[in-house]
Amino acid sequence: MRLRPVSARPAVRRRVGALALAPLLLVGSACAPTEDADDTATDSETGASDAEVTEPAACAEDAVRKPGTLTIATDSPAYEPWFTDNDPTTGEGFESAVAYEVAKRLGFDADAVTWVTVPFNTSYKPGPKEFDFDINQISVTPERAERVDFSSGYYSAAQAVIALKDNPAAEATSLEDLKGLRLGAQTGTTSLTAIRDQIQPDAEISVFEDTNAAKQAMMNDQVDAIVADLPSAFYITAAEIPQASITGQFQPDSEDQETFGLLFEKGSELVGCVDAALAEMDTDGTLAQLEQEWLSDTVGVPELQ
CATH class of the missing domain: 3.40.190.10 (Periplasmic binding protein-like II)
Incomplete structure (x- = not known):
């Protein structure tokens, strides 16, 4: 399904997938109480700018936190198949590849991308952020969208x-x-x-x-x-x-399939720029290609009703 114009605030709805096999990660520890109630957001609840953008690179030039640098956040460990070898800087793994493709379309070469570590459960807390966007399988929900902004969806998962x-x-x-x-x-x-x-x-x-x-x-x-x-x-x-x-x-108990979006500080001017980049990636087949490379079909997995 193709993305509609950026101003429509779409969410890319794709088939869920699995992996291309890669090295395993080590096991951690500790427990913590849960915090927010998650309900999948509609397109109008993602909290991002509605301004239409046609040239992502021109838009992003003055919208990033640090001129000439795109700062991207994710958690540590960074899990397969989203990242490879717990290293988001490689461009390998679905989310790492998506992040670098977005960066390129925003006008940033790989050496202009800086990664920072942000724990998943603090990424969507309100307030200033130390990154331009966070990519970490973060589901777009109405409650989170009250605190932060989201891009259009780049993946949907069961x-x-x-x-x-x-x-x-x-x-x-x-x-x-x-x-x-x-x-x-x-x-x-x-x-x-x-x-x-x-x-x-x-x-x-x-x-x-x-x-x-x-x-x-x-x-x-x-x-x-x-x-x-x-x-x-x-x-x-x-x-x-x-x-x-x-x-x-x-599937989540909602009208729409759960959708992952890039997360931004509330009011970030970069949201529209990224939405334009994601729209290009959907239209020219890049998102589908990256999904095929890093995630595989889920044929044979039974549905639990």
């Missing part, structure tokens, strides 16, 4: 349930089958909200500081299953924890 193959959770065929099990997800994510609002488990939900901690808890039998976006689930089960499998996938 949620996936991951369990060890010998755990009863691996045999679930519906969301109802999961209600009596111990479930967990990363704090501040739509995966956590999906557990709370759609699965509504009987037991208290386990909340983890990052996906590595959630994976470790599953390996330690502290939870029966964890929930993550589908591409991450494919990488986890194929490259990191082969003794785990994807029980199934499900």
Whole structure:
């Protein structure tokens, strides 16, 4: 589906995907309480500028924080298949590749891009930002859009349930089958909200500081299953924890599919410039090409109703 004009505030809706296999990441630790209630935003709720832009590079020249430099944020660790080898500077991995392609269309060569580390759960807090935009599988939601601005969507994803193959959770065929099990997800994510609002488990939900901690808890039998976006689930089960499998996938309980957007400080003049770049990338097939390169189809993953 092609992006409409920038002023229409579109969200690119693409098929969800998995990965091209790559090196695995190490496991972290710690837990934290969840914070925001996530409901997918409509196009009019992304909070970005409605001004139409036809030349992204000319627009961006005076819209960045530091002249001649584009500062991009993401979390650490930076997970596969979104980034490769926990290094966002390589241009490898879907989000790293998207970020550098956006940068190029904004008029910034790779050596003019600077990366900073911003934890996922603090990226959408209100107030000044130390970056021009953040790319980190951040779902566009009305609540977040009250605090920050978002670009048009660059990817849409389903949620996936991951369990060890010998755990009863691996045999679930519906969301109802999961209600009596111990479930967990990363704090501040739509995966956590999906557990709370759609699965509504009987037991208290386990909340983890990052996906590595959630994976470790599953390996330690502290939870029966964890929930993550589908591409991450494919990488986890194929490259990191082969003794785990994807029980199934499900869509967020809303009118629109969950959409990832680039995140900006509220009122950023760069939003329209980036939207114009994303519109070009959708129209000329670049987004589809990057998705094909770094993410694969999800044929064979059952739908959990």
